[in-house]
Amino acid sequence: MTVTEINLITFSPTYTSKQIGEAIVRGTGVADVSSIDMTLQTPKKKRLGSDVLAVITVPVYGGHVAPLALERMKDLLADSTPAVIVVVYGNRAYEKALVELDTFVGSLGFKVIAGGTFVGEHSYSSDRYPIAAGRPDKDDLNFAEDFGMKVRAKLETAADAEHLYGVDVQKIQRPKQPFFPLLRFLWSVIKLRKSGVPMPRTPLADENLCTHCGLCVERCPAGAIMKGEECATIADKCIRCCACVKGCPQKARTFDTPFAALLHDCFQRPKENRIIL
Ligand SMILES: Cc1cc2nc3c(=O)[nH]c(=O)nc-3n(C[C@H](O)[C@H](O)[C@H](O)COP(=O)(O)O)c2cc1C
Ligand code: SF4
Ligand code: SF4
16 A cells, blocks of 8 residues: 555654654655644544555653653544554653553554654763763664554565555564663662652753843743743643753753763663564
8 A cells, every 4th residue: 555645643742752752654755744733732633544654653661651751642533544653762761651652542543553662862862970871863764764664565575555465563572671770779778768868840040141032932742931030940731741941042051860870880881673573
């Protein structure tokens, strides 16, 4: 079957999930591309047909799909629309996220024909504690483009939408994880939790550095920063995505979580991207 249009559906506060989605789309070679970017808003209700390919890329938060991504996707309806689903994680683990995304998009009417787990720079990565810094890099993006080409080939070998077979994403190969660093991480997390040290709930802003340019207000997916009050953050709204931290030209915003040092220490070995189709 031939698809004439691709819909790139993404939620991507720090732009790694979106970059991977764009590379997959490029790889398919389909020229007619529409984008449903849910990062800053809930998209309008929309029904997608079976002659369209959906490429859905979202980040992993705490081993799950970022909850705001699912919330924003819930009004999309699909009519057996073939879908490529991808979760992007910060080199620690994606745990249940891919299976969760598969179940969710299945309930909206998508037919999952391919899946992927890709690594992106961790939202908590900083100059002091780099975690998968710079990913997706050139190799990751080439791998994503190649995945897109394979998806196209799969579509072309099916006579029609009915003969396009779905995929069991549970069978995707997990990336290699060295045992001792993982043990060290788990042990340190238990110690940290027992210590009762309060975890920061939001990034902090330095009044002396902030120029009130308003970029963080524009880039916050959760509406947690108000215009004119850029040095404050509404804790109940903040999802700790770090878009405001990474996007601040003055480096006025920081998120000083003790997890950053732990993740930096324990997950240094770059994990491989995996696909199934
Ligand atoms: C609140 C939060 C929780 C996260 N949890 C995980 C996790 O469980 N495992 C992991 O490897 N990365 C985790 N990350 C890192 C992101 O999955 C990763 O940086 C991803 O590339 C961000 O996607 P984006 O650039 O599209 O926003 C987490 C990030 C945030 C903000
Ligand atoms: S992006 Fe940085 S400098 Fe600009 S308003 Fe926000 S905190 Fe201030
Ligand atoms: S205030 Fe919170 S939700 Fe908004 S961009 Fe910053 S970390 Fe993300």
